Amino acid sequence: MNVLAQAGAPRARAPHPTRREMAANAWRTFRTAARLGFQIEANWTDPLPFLVYAVIKPVFAALILVVMLEIISGGQADPAFRAFIVIGSALWSIVVGGIAGFAQSVLEDRERYRMLKYLYVSPNDLVTILLGRGIWRLAIGAFGGIVTLSLGVVVLGLPFALERIDWALLFMAMAMGIVSIIALGMMLAAVSMQTRQDAWQYPEAVAGAIFLLVGAVFPLVVLPSAVQAVGLLTPLTWWLEGVRKALFPDIVTAIGGAGSLYSGLTGRAAPSSAEILLVLLLTTGLVTLAAVLMYRWSEHRAKAGGLFDLTTGS
Amino acid sequence: MSERSAAPPSPFVSRPTASPADAARWSPRRILITNLRTISGRAYPRVIGMMREPSWLFFEILLPFLTTSAFVFVYRALQAPPEYIGFVVLGGAMTAFWLNVMWLMAAQLYWEKDQGNLELYFTAPMSMMSILLGMAIGGLLMSCFRAAVVLIVGTVLYGVVFSVDQWLLLLLVFLLTLIALYGLGMVLATLFLLWGREAWHLTQLLQEPVYFVSGLNFPVARLGVLGAAAISTIPLAVGLDAMRQLAFAGSVHTDGFLSPEVEALILVVMAVTFVAIARFLLQVIERLARREGRLTMRGS
Numbered sequence: 373m374n375v376l377a378q379a380g381a382p383r384a385r386a387p388h389p390t391r392r393e394m395a396a397n398a399w400r401t402f403r404t405a406a407r408l409g410f411q412i413e414a415n416w417t418d419p420l421p422f423l424v425y426a427v428i429k430p431v432f433a434a435l436i437l438v439v440m441l442e443i444i445s446g447g448q449a450d451p452a453f454r455a456f457i458v459i460g461s462a463l464w465s466i467v468v469g470g471i472a473g474f475a476q477s478v479l480e481d482r483e484r485y486r487m488l489k490y491l492y493v494s495p496n497d498l499v500t501i502l503l504g505r506g507i508w509r510l511a512i513g514a515f516g517g518i519v520t521l522s523l524g525v526v527v528l529g530l531p532f533a534l535e536r537i538d539w540a541l542l543f544m545a546m547a548m549g550i551v552s553i554i555a556l557g558m559m560l561a562a563v564s565m566q567t568r569q570d571a572w573q574y575p576e577a578v579a580g581a582i583f584l585l586v587g588a589v590f591p592l593v594v595l596p597s598a599v600q601a602v603g604l605l606t607p608l609t610w611w612l613e614g615v616r617k618a619l620f621p622d623i624v625t626a627i628g629g630a631g632s633l634y635s636g637l638t639g640r641a642a643p644s645s646a647e648i649l650l651v652l653l654l655t656t657g658l659v660t661l662a663a664v665l666m667y668r669w670s671e672h673r674a675k676a677g678g679l680f681d682l683t684t685g686s
Numbered sequence: 687m688s689e690r691s692a693a694p695p696s697p698f699v700s701r702p703t704a705s706p707a708d709a710a711r712w713s714p715r716r717i718l719i720t721n722l723r724t725i726s727g728r729a730y731p732r733v734i735g736m737m738r739e740p741s742w743l744f745f746e747i748l749l750p751f752l753t754t755s756a757f758v759f760v761y762r763a764l765q766a767p768p769e770y771i772g773f774v775v776l777g778g779a780m781t782a783f784w785l786n787v788m789w790l791m792a793a794q795l796y797w798e799k800d801q802g803n804l805e806l807y808f809t810a811p812m813s814m815m816s817i818l819l820g821m822a823i824g825g826l827l828m829s830c831f832r833a834a835v836v837l838i839v840g841t842v843l844y845g846v847v848f849s850v851d852q853w854l855l856l857l858l859v860f861l862l863t864l865i866a867l868y869g870l871g872m873v874l875a876t877l878f879l880l881w882g883r884e885a886w887h888l889t890q891l892l893q894e895p896v897y898f899v900s901g902l903n904f905p906v907a908r909l910g911v912l913g914a915a916a917i918s919t920i921p922l923a924v925g926l927d928a929m930r931q932l933a934f935a936g937s938v939h940t941d942g943f944l945s946p947e948v949e950a951l952i953l954v955v956m957a958v959t960f961v962a963i964a965r966f967l968l969q970v971i972e973r974l975a976r977r978e979g980r981l982t983m984r985g986s
Contacts, residue, residue, distance in 0.1 A: 416887055425887055432894035434926040436903060437760060443904050457760075484800050567741055573789060574745045580753030589756065590763035683801070 401496040403506025409477070413508045430465035430516035431523060434458050437488060437589055438528065444633065452533060456624045458524035459616050460588040463516040467553055467608060468584070469513020472575035473506030474557035478564040479571060481505075482683065489681035499667065502561055503554070510553065538618040541645045545614030545652060552607035552656040556582075557661035562663075562670030565679055587626030592633070600633040607655035614648040712811075721816040728820025732790070736828055746828065747835050754778030754836055757903050758844050769939040770904070772848065773930060775840035777902035779833040780863075780929075784896065784922050787867050788889045790825040791818065792874035798983075799879065808975045814968040820874060824867045849935050855946060856932040862953035863925025869960030870921055876967035880974075905941035910966055917943050921956050924949050 389397065414422050437457045441449045482488040489503055525532045560578055564571050583589070585602055588611040592600045603609045609627065616623050628642035629632045635641060643651070674680055703709040712720075738743055759772045797820075798804045807817055840846060850856055878888055899916040900906060900923035906913040907927070916923035928949035931942040943949070974980070 425891055427893060429894045432898045436894070436898050439908065440757075440760060440904055441764060441768075443908055444761070444766045444770070484797070563741075567739065569746075571741075571745070573785065574749075577745050577749035577753070580756070581749040584752045584759065585736040590760050594759050594763045623768070 382513040394455075397495075398497060398500050399420035401500045402504040405501045406507050407475075407504075409505040409508040412480075412505075413512060416589075426512045427516045427519040429468075430462060430513070430520040433465070434461035434520050434524065437461055451529070452622065452624050454528060454621075455524070455530045455620050456591075456616070456626070457589050458528065459521065459619065459623070460612060460626075462520035462524065463612055463615060464579070464583060464588050465516040465520065466510065466513040466550075467556075467574060468579045469516070469555045470506070470510040470550070471560055471579050473509030474502050474554070475560035475575045476509070476572065477502050478561050482680065486683060492675075492680045498671070499558070502558070506554075506561075507559055509519035510550070531622070538621065538622055538645065541614055541649070542618035544649055545611055545618060548649075548652045548656045549608065549611030549615065552611065552652075552659050555656070555660040556608075558663040558667050559659075562667045565670045565674040582606065582608060585609070588612060591624060591626050591629055593629045593631050597633050604634060604651075605655060607652055607659055610643075610648050610652040610655060613643065614645070614652060617645060617648065618627075619629060720811065721813050722966045724810075725813040725823060728817050729824035730820075731949055732821065732824025732825060742828065748776070749830050750782070750832060750838050751839060754781075754840060755844075758840070761903075767939055768845070768847065769934050769937045771844050772841075772846040772934060773848050773905070774903050775837060775844065776929060776933060777897075777926060778840060779837040780922060780926055781897070781902065782829040782832040782836065783864060785866055786825045786829040787871035787891075788874070788892055788950040791821055791868065791871035792878055792892075794818075794821055795875045795879045805975075808972055814972060815872070815965060816877035817966075818872045818964075822871065826864075826868075848933050850933055850938070851935040852932055852946070855950065856929060859925060859928045859946060859950050860951065861930065862950060863921055863929070866921035866925070866953050866956040866960055869957055869964055872964030873960055873967060876964065876971050879971055880967075884952075896920060896922065899923060902926065905930065905939070905943075907941045907943045913943060917949070917952070921953060921960075924952050924956070928953070 412556065416422075417425070434457070438454065438548075441454060441457060478488065481491060492498055521530075524530045557575075560575055563574065568573065584595075585599065586606050587603060588608075592603050592609070595603065604627070613627050616626070625642035628640065629635060630641075634643065720782070754774060754777075757778070758771050761770045761774060795804060798807065807814060841848070874892075881888075895902075899909065899912055900920055901909060901913060901916070902922075905927070906916055906923050913923070917927065918924075924943075927943050928946040931940045931946050934940050944952075
């Protein structure tokens, strides 16, 4: 029976659903998967421990870097660099949550709940299900990031002024950044379809590796030129730069600076807002395209090799 | 007698016995051999899993090395003294063991329950400690390889200069740290099972906070009271502090909390305590599993 059929008298239907019906079905699938994802993420404990869980990781990740900075500077750290580190660390929790959410949904549904095969054969798009399942981890990461940033402003006295925020840049950079994070998450979901149970740590490992390339907590100029070039091709580098610039206009640039590859190529000290958005758009488009291709290939291979109903407990 | 000799030998009977009670009396040799088999049997899937899927080399060796490198570049951006780069490399190597203890040991009994293996473990005539030891040994191979890569490549690539005066003590501290860490892993494995909560979340909770209080990238003494608390409870903190002092002997930046000898003694106490607590807790969960039959139920 068609899931979209309304209760009541049966009526003749077209053999294929219309676009509107497909959209409605996709939305319902997404909503249901998101609800399930939230319950899996949040129902394991009471609200207070859950909130502690949501913020503890990004807050301590930022603390590690702040203590490193304070030790080396002897407590006389440059406030601009402190802000640079805290924002990078706070935003990174969104990346970790976003990337991990999709990949671990594949692993959980295949290895733990053993539902992936049923989800795959159900009349729903698996990508929509994974998006719904993973979106809450991204949201939890974002919540942790906001709390970390707030603590940075309140406790560490980061120079934050609401009236100086470039809202247009912030909104556009965040929108494209989230798309690129989801694209990276889908790539990793594609990898998880092919790997064994021990792949639980892969998302964090990938996020940790990208952490090096994108100037999250240090300017790219300290990296070798070849690594800087890879960083400049990564959308997250431009996303971080855009959000930093939008929130703290006077902050240190991660991309430019004396001796950086960017400055050597363009002759400018730091990218402008328009430049950041343009490059972010281009790199996000490329990463999204790569994610779609990789996911399709992985899905096809998993289907052909019977990987959806494989449990690899080790 | 003739009937007995005519019957085919059963693979399940090691010796003819007069009664079930007699059959349950095992010689120490048989207990030892069974537990050794258990250890190798539980380590086998981990080791063979590594061989069959080499993707872990990329995801669990190369990528974590890049994460460690990120902290190296933070110190470079701050123009820190070279010893701090060495602290990061050493900390990055030891992270492999902590992650192994948390993911492949502490959370494992909970996951075994989910997979339906736990009830088989409880009913099989073997010690649960052997199961956990098998997991540890299987995972330890991977962790040692990862730690060695981080240490060797990090040292060569970032020009870390170690200055070791007491090699024997350094090796002893390293081994004691591993024993204490895996003892703690066994304790956590039983606690995660007893709490019946999401092991995944608990494991996540014990990562960054432990890295921070253990002084993974900086001397733990800089954290004051918090550092003291970590030194007295977390093997990673005390082991790293001692190894930092021994690996960078004579450096003014190591800033040890206590002398390495005293920290080695703390590790001995921790190792004995954690293994004893683990043994006690494993007996408790085994008793609970058999008496109440709830621990092995899936979907709690």
